[in-house]
Amino acid sequence: MQLLTASTHAQTLNFYRQSQFLFATHNVLVEPNKNKYQESQMLFFADAAPSQKKSIVKPRTIQEIKKLQSFVQQYKSTPGKSLNESIKSMAKRDESFNEFLRNFKAKNEQGWANIIDLTQEEQEQRLLEKTPEERKSEMVMLEEFRRRKNLERYYEQMKTQKLAEAKANGQRNQSLDVDDEAVTRETQYKNSGPERFFTPTKDEIFNPNDFTLIFIDSDSVTNVTALNRVNARRVLLFIGNSNGIISYAMGKGEDYEAAFETAFKKLRQNLICIPLDSIMSVPQHLQARHNDFRIKIFPQMTPNYWGHPIVWKMLLYTGFFHCRFSVKSRKRDPYSMIYAYFAAVTQNRTQEELAMISGKKISQVSYGNPTTNQQNMHANFF
Numbered sequence: 178m179q180l181l182t183a184s185t186h187a188q189t190l191n192f193y194r195q196s197q198f199l200f201a202t203h204n205v206l207v208e209p210n211k212n213k214y215q216e217s218q219m220l221f222f223a224d225a226a227p228s229q230k231k232s233i234v235k236p237r238t239i240q241e242i243k244k245l246q247s248f249v250q251q252y253k254s255t256p257g258k259s260l261n262e263s264i265k266s267m268a269k270r271d272e273s274f275n276e277f278l279r280n281f282k283a284k285n286e287q288g289w290a291n292i293i294d295l296t297q298e299e300q301e302q303r304l305l306e307k308t309p310e311e312r313k314s315e316m317v318m319l320e321e322f323r324r325r326k327n328l329e330r331y332y333e334q335m336k337t338q339k340l341a342e343a344k345a346n347g348q349r350n351q352s353l354d355v356d357d358e359a360v361t362r363e364t365q366y367k368n369s370g371p372e373r374f375f376t377p378t379k380d381e382i383f384n385p386n387d388f389t390l391i392f393i394d395s396d397s398v399t400n401v402t403a404l405n406r407v408n409a410r411r412v413l414l415f416i417g418n419s420n421g422i423i424s425y426a427m428g429k430g431e432d433y434e435a436a437f438e439t440a441f442k443k444l445r446q447n448l449i450c451i452p453l454d455s456i457m458s459v460p461q462h463l464q465a466r467h468n469d470f471r472i473k474i475f476p477q478m479t480p481n482y483w484g485h486p487i488v489w490k491m492l493l494y495t496g497f498f499h500c501r502f503s504v505k506s507r508k509r510d511p512y513s514m515i516y517a518y519f520a521a522v523t524q525n526r527t528q529e530e531l532a533m534i535s536g537k538k539i540s541q542v543s544y545g546n547p548t549t550n551q552q553n554m555h556a557n558f559f
Contacts, residue, residue: 277433278392314399326432383445388422389494391415393487394511395433410436413511416444417494421453423522425515449519451495454527459500460539461531465520470506470513472521477501487511488518495522 394413399406409429414437417423424447428440454460463474472488474497481501482489488504506513532539 277437281437383448387418388416389419391417391487391490391494393425393515398429412436412440413515414440414444415491415494415515417491417496419494419496421451421496422448423451423491423495423519424448425519427512449523451522451525452527452530453496453525454529457528457540458496458498459525460528461524461526463521463524465517465524467516467520468510468513469508470504470510470517472502472504472514472517474500474502474521485514487514491518497522497525 391414392412393415394411396411397408398411399408401407409431410433411427411429412433413425413427415423415425424444426440426443426447428436428438428443430436430439457476457478459474459476461476465472474492476499478499480498482492484502485504488502492500492502504514526534528539
Protein backbone atom coordinates (compact mmCIF):
# COMPACT_ATOMS: atom_id res chain seq x y z
CA MET A 178 0.00 0.00 0.00
CA GLN A 179 2.84 2.36 0.73
CA LEU A 180 4.51 1.53 -2.58
CA LEU A 181 1.22 2.08 -4.42
CA THR A 182 0.66 5.38 -2.63
CA ALA A 183 4.19 6.54 -3.44
CA SER A 184 3.76 5.59 -7.07
CA THR A 185 0.43 7.42 -7.27
CA HIS A 186 1.96 10.46 -5.61
CA ALA A 187 4.86 10.45 -8.11
CA GLN A 188 2.46 10.30 -11.06
CA THR A 189 0.42 13.17 -9.63
CA LEU A 190 3.56 15.24 -9.10
CA ASN A 191 4.76 14.49 -12.65
CA PHE A 192 1.38 15.54 -14.11
CA TYR A 193 1.48 18.72 -12.02
CA ARG A 194 4.95 19.57 -13.35
CA GLN A 195 3.81 18.97 -16.91
CA SER A 196 0.79 21.22 -16.40
CA GLN A 197 3.07 23.92 -14.96
CA PHE A 198 5.36 23.61 -18.00
CA LEU A 199 2.44 23.87 -20.37
CA PHE A 200 1.16 26.92 -18.47
CA ALA A 201 4.58 28.59 -18.51
CA THR A 202 5.14 28.02 -22.23
CA HIS A 203 2.02 29.44 -23.82
CA ASN A 204 0.90 27.87 -27.11
CA VAL A 205 3.84 25.39 -27.10
CA LEU A 206 3.21 21.69 -26.52
CA VAL A 207 5.95 19.17 -25.78
CA GLU A 208 5.26 15.47 -26.03
CA PRO A 209 6.11 13.82 -22.66
CA ASN A 210 7.12 10.53 -24.36
CA LYS A 211 9.98 12.21 -26.27
CA ASN A 212 13.46 12.28 -24.77
CA LYS A 213 15.23 15.47 -23.77
CA TYR A 214 17.12 15.81 -27.06
CA GLN A 215 13.96 15.50 -29.09
CA GLU A 216 12.19 17.92 -26.76
CA SER A 217 14.85 20.53 -27.38
CA GLN A 218 14.84 19.99 -31.13
CA MET A 219 11.17 19.37 -31.92
CA LEU A 220 8.45 21.74 -30.70
CA PHE A 221 4.84 21.49 -31.76
CA PHE A 222 3.07 24.83 -31.92
CA ALA A 223 -0.53 24.79 -30.87
CA ASP A 224 -3.27 26.46 -32.84
CA ALA A 225 -4.50 29.53 -30.98
CA ALA A 226 -7.85 29.52 -32.77
CA PRO A 227 -8.57 26.20 -34.54
CA SER A 228 -12.01 27.41 -35.64
CA GLN A 229 -10.47 30.21 -37.77
CA LYS A 230 -8.68 27.72 -40.04
CA LYS A 231 -11.91 26.59 -41.63
CA SER A 232 -12.96 30.16 -42.35
CA ILE A 233 -9.78 30.93 -44.38
CA VAL A 234 -10.74 29.56 -47.80
CA LYS A 235 -10.36 30.66 -51.41
CA PRO A 236 -12.82 33.27 -52.72
CA ARG A 237 -15.90 31.61 -54.12
CA THR A 238 -18.39 34.40 -54.62
CA ILE A 239 -18.37 36.81 -57.55
CA GLN A 240 -17.96 39.79 -55.22
CA GLU A 241 -14.82 38.32 -53.65
CA ILE A 242 -13.29 37.55 -57.05
CA LYS A 243 -14.04 41.06 -58.31
CA LYS A 244 -12.49 42.50 -55.18
CA LEU A 245 -9.26 40.60 -55.80
CA GLN A 246 -9.25 41.57 -59.49
CA SER A 247 -9.71 45.23 -58.61
CA PHE A 248 -6.78 44.97 -56.21
CA VAL A 249 -4.58 43.53 -58.96
CA GLN A 250 -5.64 46.20 -61.45
CA GLN A 251 -5.12 49.07 -59.00
CA TYR A 252 -1.66 47.94 -57.94
CA LYS A 253 0.92 50.04 -59.79
CA SER A 254 4.11 48.12 -60.61
CA THR A 255 5.40 50.99 -62.79
CA PRO A 256 4.13 54.57 -63.03
CA GLY A 257 1.11 54.65 -65.31
CA LYS A 258 1.01 50.88 -65.82
CA SER A 259 -1.03 48.38 -63.83
CA LEU A 260 0.19 44.99 -62.68
CA ASN A 261 -2.25 43.27 -65.03
CA GLU A 262 -0.78 45.09 -68.03
CA SER A 263 2.75 44.29 -66.87
CA ILE A 264 1.95 40.58 -66.70
CA LYS A 265 0.40 40.64 -70.16
CA SER A 266 3.36 42.50 -71.62
CA MET A 267 5.79 40.04 -70.04
CA ALA A 268 3.83 37.12 -71.50
CA LYS A 269 4.07 38.55 -75.02
CA ARG A 270 6.92 37.83 -77.38
CA ASP A 271 9.91 40.08 -77.88
CA GLU A 272 8.57 43.37 -79.21
CA SER A 273 11.72 44.12 -81.19
CA PHE A 274 11.37 40.82 -83.04
CA ASN A 275 7.72 41.62 -83.79
CA GLU A 276 8.77 44.97 -85.21
CA PHE A 277 11.47 43.35 -87.34
CA LEU A 278 9.06 40.69 -88.62
CA ARG A 279 6.41 43.28 -89.55
CA ASN A 280 8.93 45.37 -91.48
CA PHE A 281 10.44 42.31 -93.12
CA LYS A 282 7.06 41.03 -94.30
CA ALA A 283 6.06 44.45 -95.58
CA LYS A 284 9.22 44.70 -97.70
CA ASN A 285 9.83 41.12 -98.85
CA GLU A 286 6.57 39.16 -98.60
CA GLN A 287 6.05 39.34 -102.36
CA GLY A 288 9.54 37.97 -102.97
CA TRP A 289 8.87 34.71 -101.09
CA ALA A 290 6.36 31.94 -101.59
CA ASN A 291 5.37 32.28 -97.92
CA ILE A 292 6.78 33.58 -94.63
CA ILE A 293 5.80 31.70 -91.46
CA ASP A 294 6.57 32.62 -87.84
CA LEU A 295 6.75 29.61 -85.50
CA THR A 296 8.65 31.26 -82.64
CA GLN A 297 5.64 31.94 -80.41
CA GLU A 298 5.12 28.41 -79.07
CA GLU A 299 8.79 27.91 -78.22
CA GLN A 300 9.09 31.29 -76.50
CA GLU A 301 5.91 30.83 -74.45
CA GLN A 302 7.20 27.50 -73.12
CA ARG A 303 10.64 28.97 -72.46
CA LEU A 304 9.05 31.90 -70.59
CA LEU A 305 7.39 29.54 -68.12
CA GLU A 306 10.66 27.68 -67.45
CA LYS A 307 12.79 30.75 -66.71
CA THR A 308 14.33 31.22 -63.27
CA PRO A 309 14.43 34.62 -61.50
CA GLU A 310 18.15 34.93 -62.32
CA GLU A 311 17.46 34.35 -66.03
CA ARG A 312 14.66 36.91 -65.99
CA LYS A 313 16.98 39.47 -64.38
CA SER A 314 19.69 38.83 -66.98
CA GLU A 315 17.10 39.18 -69.73
CA MET A 316 16.03 42.57 -68.39
CA VAL A 317 19.67 43.72 -68.48
CA MET A 318 20.00 42.56 -72.10
CA LEU A 319 16.77 44.26 -73.14
CA GLU A 320 17.96 47.51 -71.59
CA GLU A 321 21.22 47.28 -73.53
CA PHE A 322 19.38 46.60 -76.81
CA ARG A 323 17.10 49.57 -76.13
CA ARG A 324 20.12 51.80 -75.52
CA ARG A 325 21.73 50.64 -78.77
CA LYS A 326 18.53 51.29 -80.70
CA ASN A 327 18.16 54.79 -79.27
CA LEU A 328 21.81 55.56 -80.03
CA GLU A 329 21.40 54.38 -83.62
CA ARG A 330 18.29 56.51 -84.03
CA TYR A 331 20.16 59.48 -82.56
CA TYR A 332 22.95 59.13 -85.15
CA GLU A 333 20.42 58.84 -87.96
CA GLN A 334 18.56 61.89 -86.69
CA MET A 335 21.77 63.96 -86.46
CA LYS A 336 22.81 62.89 -89.97
CA THR A 337 19.42 63.84 -91.39
CA GLN A 338 19.56 67.17 -89.57
CA LYS A 339 23.02 67.98 -90.98
CA LEU A 340 21.94 67.10 -94.52
CA ALA A 341 18.86 69.32 -94.15
CA GLU A 342 20.98 72.22 -92.86
CA ALA A 343 23.47 71.79 -95.71
CA LYS A 344 20.66 71.73 -98.26
CA ALA A 345 19.12 74.87 -96.73
CA ASN A 346 22.49 76.68 -96.94
CA GLY A 347 22.93 75.69 -100.59
CA GLN A 348 25.74 73.22 -99.94
CA ARG A 349 25.88 69.89 -101.78
CA ASN A 350 27.54 66.60 -101.03
CA GLN A 351 30.46 66.06 -103.41
CA SER A 352 29.80 62.33 -103.66
CA LEU A 353 26.39 63.05 -105.22
CA ASP A 354 27.57 65.05 -108.24
CA VAL A 355 24.48 64.30 -110.34
CA ASP A 356 21.06 65.80 -110.85
CA ASP A 357 18.44 65.44 -108.13
CA GLU A 358 16.06 63.67 -110.53
CA ALA A 359 18.70 61.05 -111.36
CA VAL A 360 19.41 60.21 -107.72
CA THR A 361 16.87 57.53 -106.89
CA ARG A 362 16.89 54.69 -104.47
CA GLU A 363 17.30 52.13 -107.26
CA THR A 364 20.38 53.78 -108.80
CA GLN A 365 22.08 55.08 -105.69
CA TYR A 366 21.54 52.06 -103.41
CA LYS A 367 21.38 49.22 -105.90
CA ASN A 368 21.51 45.80 -104.23
CA SER A 369 22.02 47.30 -100.76
CA GLY A 370 20.55 46.21 -97.46
CA PRO A 371 18.96 42.83 -96.78
CA GLU A 372 17.34 42.89 -100.23
CA ARG A 373 20.71 42.28 -101.88
CA PHE A 374 20.65 38.67 -100.65
CA PHE A 375 17.38 37.90 -102.45
CA THR A 376 18.42 38.85 -105.99
CA PRO A 377 20.27 36.07 -107.88
CA THR A 378 23.77 37.07 -108.98
CA LYS A 379 25.99 35.63 -111.74
CA ASP A 380 24.96 32.03 -112.51
CA GLU A 381 22.86 31.44 -109.38
CA ILE A 382 19.53 29.70 -109.78
CA PHE A 383 18.30 30.42 -106.25
CA ASN A 384 14.96 32.19 -106.42
CA PRO A 385 13.19 33.13 -103.16
CA ASN A 386 9.83 33.00 -104.96
CA ASP A 387 10.08 29.20 -104.93
CA PHE A 388 10.82 28.88 -101.20
CA THR A 389 8.90 29.24 -97.96
CA LEU A 390 10.77 30.95 -95.15
CA ILE A 391 10.07 29.78 -91.57
CA PHE A 392 11.28 31.58 -88.45
CA ILE A 393 11.76 28.72 -86.00
CA ASP A 394 13.28 30.51 -83.02
CA SER A 395 14.45 33.96 -81.93
CA ASP A 396 16.09 34.89 -78.64
CA SER A 397 18.92 36.80 -76.98
CA VAL A 398 22.28 35.31 -76.02
CA THR A 399 25.20 36.55 -73.91
CA ASN A 400 28.90 35.85 -74.40
CA VAL A 401 30.70 36.33 -71.09
CA THR A 402 34.35 37.31 -71.51
CA ALA A 403 37.02 38.32 -69.02
CA LEU A 404 36.36 42.01 -69.66
CA ASN A 405 32.72 42.35 -70.65
CA ARG A 406 29.37 40.70 -71.33
CA VAL A 407 28.53 40.81 -75.04
CA ASN A 408 24.80 40.55 -75.77
CA ALA A 409 23.47 39.63 -79.20
CA ARG A 410 20.26 38.65 -80.97
CA ARG A 411 19.89 35.20 -82.51
CA VAL A 412 17.47 33.74 -85.07
CA LEU A 413 17.00 30.22 -86.47
CA LEU A 414 15.62 29.93 -90.02
CA PHE A 415 14.39 27.15 -92.29
CA ILE A 416 13.51 27.27 -95.99
CA GLY A 417 12.01 24.67 -98.32
CA ASN A 418 10.44 24.56 -101.76
CA SER A 419 8.23 21.47 -101.18
CA ASN A 420 10.27 19.61 -103.81
CA GLY A 421 13.26 18.27 -101.88
CA ILE A 422 15.45 21.40 -101.59
CA ILE A 423 15.79 22.58 -97.99
CA SER A 424 18.21 24.50 -95.81
CA TYR A 425 18.59 25.88 -92.29
CA ALA A 426 20.86 28.42 -90.63
CA MET A 427 21.44 30.29 -87.39
CA GLY A 428 22.58 33.91 -87.31
CA LYS A 429 23.71 36.35 -84.62
CA GLY A 430 23.92 40.13 -84.64
CA GLU A 431 23.45 43.31 -82.66
CA ASP A 432 19.81 43.41 -83.75
CA TYR A 433 17.44 41.10 -85.58
CA GLU A 434 18.21 42.69 -88.96
CA ALA A 435 21.92 41.86 -88.63
CA ALA A 436 21.12 38.39 -87.28
CA PHE A 437 18.84 37.69 -90.25
CA GLU A 438 21.48 38.84 -92.76
CA THR A 439 24.03 36.46 -91.22
CA ALA A 440 21.54 33.60 -91.18
CA PHE A 441 20.44 34.17 -94.77
CA LYS A 442 24.03 34.04 -96.03
CA LYS A 443 24.39 30.64 -94.41
CA LEU A 444 21.01 29.52 -95.76
CA ARG A 445 22.25 29.72 -99.34
CA GLN A 446 25.46 27.91 -98.41
CA ASN A 447 23.66 25.00 -96.70
CA LEU A 448 21.17 24.12 -99.45
CA ILE A 449 20.52 20.37 -99.50
CA CYS A 450 18.82 18.40 -102.28
CA ILE A 451 16.90 15.36 -101.03
CA PRO A 452 15.92 12.63 -103.53
CA LEU A 453 12.13 12.44 -103.85
CA ASP A 454 9.80 10.14 -105.74
CA SER A 455 6.38 11.47 -106.71
CA ILE A 456 4.85 7.98 -106.38
CA MET A 457 6.19 7.39 -102.85
CA SER A 458 8.12 10.28 -101.30
CA VAL A 459 9.16 8.31 -98.17
CA PRO A 460 9.65 4.62 -99.10
CA GLN A 461 11.66 3.64 -96.00
CA HIS A 462 11.80 4.14 -92.26
CA LEU A 463 13.91 7.15 -91.20
CA GLN A 464 15.11 7.94 -87.69
CA ALA A 465 17.74 10.09 -86.00
CA ARG A 466 18.54 11.76 -82.72
CA HIS A 467 20.50 14.69 -81.34
CA ASN A 468 21.06 14.95 -77.60
CA ASP A 469 17.66 14.20 -76.08
CA PHE A 470 15.55 14.83 -79.20
CA ARG A 471 14.50 11.71 -81.14
CA ILE A 472 12.54 11.68 -84.38
CA LYS A 473 11.11 8.80 -86.43
CA ILE A 474 9.51 9.08 -89.88
CA PHE A 475 7.44 6.14 -91.11
CA PRO A 476 6.29 5.49 -94.70
CA GLN A 477 2.54 5.67 -95.15
CA MET A 478 0.46 6.10 -98.28
CA THR A 479 -2.03 8.43 -96.57
CA PRO A 480 -0.26 11.37 -94.87
CA ASN A 481 -0.69 11.99 -91.15
CA TYR A 482 1.00 15.17 -89.93
CA TRP A 483 -0.45 15.10 -86.43
CA GLY A 484 2.24 15.82 -83.84
CA HIS A 485 4.91 18.45 -83.33
CA PRO A 486 3.68 21.82 -84.71
CA ILE A 487 7.07 22.76 -86.18
CA VAL A 488 8.17 19.35 -87.48
CA TRP A 489 5.04 18.85 -89.57
CA LYS A 490 5.55 22.27 -91.19
CA MET A 491 9.11 21.35 -92.11
CA LEU A 492 7.97 17.96 -93.47
CA LEU A 493 5.33 19.67 -95.58
CA TYR A 494 7.75 22.16 -97.14
CA THR A 495 10.43 19.50 -97.55
CA GLY A 496 8.08 17.58 -99.85
CA PHE A 497 7.43 14.52 -97.65
CA PHE A 498 3.82 13.57 -98.35
CA HIS A 499 3.55 9.81 -97.82
CA CYS A 500 4.57 9.64 -94.17
CA ARG A 501 3.74 9.96 -90.52
CA PHE A 502 6.16 10.84 -87.74
CA SER A 503 6.78 10.73 -84.01
CA VAL A 504 9.11 12.78 -81.82
CA LYS A 505 10.27 12.32 -78.25
CA SER A 506 12.09 14.79 -76.03
CA ARG A 507 12.09 15.79 -72.38
CA LYS A 508 12.66 19.49 -73.08
CA ARG A 509 12.09 21.96 -75.89
CA ASP A 510 15.33 22.67 -77.75
CA PRO A 511 14.82 23.99 -81.30
CA TYR A 512 18.47 23.46 -82.22
CA SER A 513 18.49 19.79 -81.25
CA MET A 514 15.21 19.47 -83.14
CA ILE A 515 16.61 20.95 -86.37
CA TYR A 516 19.82 18.88 -86.18
CA ALA A 517 17.90 15.64 -85.62
CA TYR A 518 15.43 16.51 -88.39
CA PHE A 519 18.12 17.06 -91.01
CA ALA A 520 19.98 13.94 -89.91
CA ALA A 521 16.78 11.96 -90.54
CA VAL A 522 15.55 13.44 -93.84
CA THR A 523 18.99 13.27 -95.51
CA GLN A 524 18.78 9.46 -95.24
CA ASN A 525 15.82 9.37 -97.63
CA ARG A 526 16.11 7.42 -100.91
CA THR A 527 13.86 6.91 -103.91
CA GLN A 528 12.32 3.56 -104.74
CA GLU A 529 14.68 3.17 -107.69
CA GLU A 530 17.73 3.73 -105.50
CA LEU A 531 16.49 1.24 -102.91
CA ALA A 532 15.88 -1.33 -105.65
CA MET A 533 19.41 -0.88 -106.98
CA ILE A 534 20.92 -1.15 -103.48
CA SER A 535 18.95 -4.23 -102.43
CA GLY A 536 18.75 -5.90 -105.85
CA LYS A 537 15.02 -6.48 -105.41
CA LYS A 538 11.94 -5.05 -107.03
CA ILE A 539 10.43 -2.56 -104.63
CA SER A 540 7.21 -1.56 -106.37
CA GLN A 541 5.38 -1.74 -109.65
CA VAL A 542 3.43 1.14 -111.15
CA SER A 543 0.41 0.41 -113.30
CA TYR A 544 -2.17 2.73 -114.79
CA GLY A 545 -5.83 1.78 -114.70
CA ASN A 546 -9.07 2.36 -112.85
CA PRO A 547 -8.74 3.78 -109.33
CA THR A 548 -8.98 1.17 -106.60
CA THR A 549 -9.40 3.46 -103.61
CA ASN A 550 -12.60 4.41 -101.86
CA GLN A 551 -13.99 7.92 -101.60
CA GLN A 552 -12.35 8.49 -98.21
CA ASN A 553 -8.92 8.09 -99.83
CA MET A 554 -9.55 9.82 -103.14
CA HIS A 555 -6.51 12.11 -102.82
CA ALA A 556 -4.30 9.01 -103.26
CA ASN A 557 -5.51 8.69 -106.86
CA PHE A 558 -3.18 11.47 -107.89
CA PHE A 559 -0.10 9.45 -106.91
